[in-house]
Amino acid sequence: MREQHTVIDDTPERSVLARLILPENSVSDDPLEELHGLATTAGTQVVGELIQRRSTIDHGTYLGRGKVDELREMVEKTKADVVIFDNELNPGQTRNLEKAIGVNVIDRTELILDIFAAGARTHESRLAVELAQLEYSLPRLKRMWTHLSRQAMGVGMRGPGEKQLEVDRRLAQKRIHDLKQELSKVESRRQRQVASRRDAPTVSLVGYTNAGKSTLMNALTEAEVLAEDKLFATLDTRTRRWHLPQWGTVLLSDTVGFIRDLPHSLVASFRSTLEETRQADLLLHVADASNPDVFAQISAVYKVLSELEIEEKDTLLVLNKIDAIESPAMLNRVLDRYPNAVPVSAADGKGFESLIEAVGDALGREFIDLDVEVHPGNGKLLAFLAAKGEIASQTFESEVVRLRVRLPVSALGPVRQAAIAYREVNDRRASREQTIDESSVAPIDVADEVSPPSASDVA
Structure with missing residues (x-):
């Protein structure tokens, strides 16, 4: 019997990029540069590009009729397998374009979802991507079942295509409901995990x-986390310990990158993954200072932060890749608009001293200096202060221990509950003093607060 061999065609799909630019759209010198990067990240070989500028969209095919014909000719000439739009198409426009061009057509949202699906590694990120994909696909199920016929029967007598469509819609809606419930549990678990740190x-x-x-x-x-020169190299949050001189240990988290016109469903699905960002004391907004479109990219990030309802969090802008800037005027142009930004080069370490100083100053805004009086027998509070804060001085007397300590504002609760007295000496805040009757103070358990996070939490 002759041995059979399976031939796998591993040649990449050939893609043609297309974009409609409306008068209100702001564009860079190369309007398809970002889409080209997305298409390459998705594994396609870009063989053609088409751009049209017009005042309004064509409701049937998005592009004008002449440009659709030009696009079809480009596809035939380059033998492309797919056309990728840098716009968001509705199901009808996608169907009409595929009929006119003769190959698959996908829009920017579907391309980003495909990249996220390929790059998701953890159970949490896979759930988030599947939810976003299903919510995107649900209104497009009709297009997916156009090969099924509808029998010629009376009103209300539906053919197999309609029945299959309804079954699929119900299955998709049920799966969406289940995914949202599972992600809600994941988000609660993530909130507890982050709060424990x-x-x-x-x-x-x-x-x-x-x-x-x-x-x-x-x-x-x-x-040693994955760092590649491609879009969306990181999808899952990673947290590591960072020793900050004169501050001690800081927990530094790396999160999924943002992009212009990031699908709303994807932002919503990744809320649990971005919980580290939501609860962080400080955000380091890293921008590529060497990118000509840096201002639009900074604005896009702030837009996503607004969607996550964390735009008011203390943020430090870090202008990265200054080693790749050819002209100092380009960096000065960014610094003129953002004078408090910190220029650095992650590649060669340039500017790190200024960054560390700026991070320390920013975190200092969330700390206060206290004079605290503690009963000598209250070992839990003394251990809590040593673990949470930086003790500048400590004096032991027969009935009281007096400490000067710098403490995070978020850690004031146990001090209020268990200290004999405390007074804030930070000049940036109004001084206050509170004396507590020891007999009325219930003991507090700060053991969990003092214990460091486990290796799995910070992995």
């Missing part, structure tokens, strides 16, 4: 995709 200040890296966040994290913490 309050033994140290938390700093979260955010920024446009491929701005160099992972490279910066590796340089600061020797974390």
Whole structure:
């Protein structure tokens, strides 16, 4: 019997890129540069590009009729397998374009979802991507079942295509409901996990995709997380310990990168993954200062942060990749608009001293200096103060221990409950003093607060 061999065609799909630019759209010198990067990340070979500028969209085919004909000719000439739009198409426009061009047509949202699906590694990120894909696909199920016929019967007598469509819609809706419930449990679990790490200040890296966040994290913490020169190299949050001189241990988190017109369903699905960012004491917004479109990218990040309802969190702008800037005027142009930004190069460590100083100053805004009086027998509170804060001085007397300590604002609760007295000596805040009757103070358990996070929590 002759042996059979399976031949696998591993040649990449050939893609043609297309974009409609409306008058209100702001574009860079190369309007398809970002889409080209997305298409390459998805594994396609870009063989053609088409751009049209017009005042309004064509409701049937998005592009004008002449451009659709030009696109079809380009596809035939380059033997492309797929056309990728840098716009968001509705199901009808996609169907009409596929009929006119003769190959598959996908839009920007579907392309980003495909990249996220290929890059998801953890159970949590896979759930988030599946939910976003299903919510995107649900209104497009009709297009997926156009090969099924509808029998010619009376009103209400539906053919197999309609029946299959309804079954699929119900299955999709049921799966969406189940995924939302499962992600809600994951989010609650993540919130508890992040809250348990309050033994140290938390700093979260955010920024446009491929701005160099992972490279910066590796340089600061020797974390050895994946850092590649491609879009969305990081999808899962990673947290590592960062020793900050004069501050001690800081927990630094790297998160998924953002992008212009990031699908709303994807932002909502990844809320649990971004919990580190939501609860961080400080955000480091990393921007690629060498990118000509840096201002639009910074704005896109702030837009996503607004969607996550964390735009008011204390944020430090970090201008990365200054080693790749050819002209100092380009960096000065960014600094003119953002004078408090910190220029650095994650590749060679330039500017790290200024960054560390700026992070320390920013975290200092969340700390206060206290004079605290503690009963000598209250070992739990003394251990809590030593673990949570930085003790500048400590004096033991027969009935009281007097301490000068710098403490996070979030850690004031146990001090209020169990200290004999405390007074704030930080000049940036109004002084206050409170004396507590020891007999009325219930004992507090700070053992859990003092214990460091486990290796699995910070992995």
